[in-house]
Amino acid sequence: MSKPSIIISGHGTFAAGIKGALDMLASVPDKWYFVNFENGMSDEQLGDQFQQVQKKIGAQQEIVYFTDLAGGTPYKTAAELAFQEPQVEVVAGCNVGSLLEVLYFEADSAAELAAKLVSSAANGINRFELDDSPKSQKDSDDGI
16 A cells, blocks of 8 residues: 555645745645635535545545645534545645655555544644843754
8 A cells, every 4th residue: 555645635725825925945746636615605615626536646545635634624524434445544734844854754544544643733733932041042054
């Protein structure tokens, strides 16, 4: 079995925005797909787009949907497909950091990839705290 595919989806142009950010930072794998849930689209239209992508990926291939919000339309629509197809996993909380972390992760299954996305998303959240101690003050370079 080949490495699982990822379908990134979210409200508005969320997926396109994630793709744009990833394009700035890395080379996006061919097995990653981006589907926007645009204003005015119905659940059925989104489901049709998901099914078109799944058809392109191929029957019986393992897929992870990574959506913006748990309970949102992209998440619920993907979950309906996962209910019918055991090789499909659904994860909410999509962010660029998690996708960068799994870019070179060699998952043997959609379940393993889904678990890695969940753990990297949880571990990637932090709060900036100002530390005024002299040893903490360093010059910083521009971005990544």
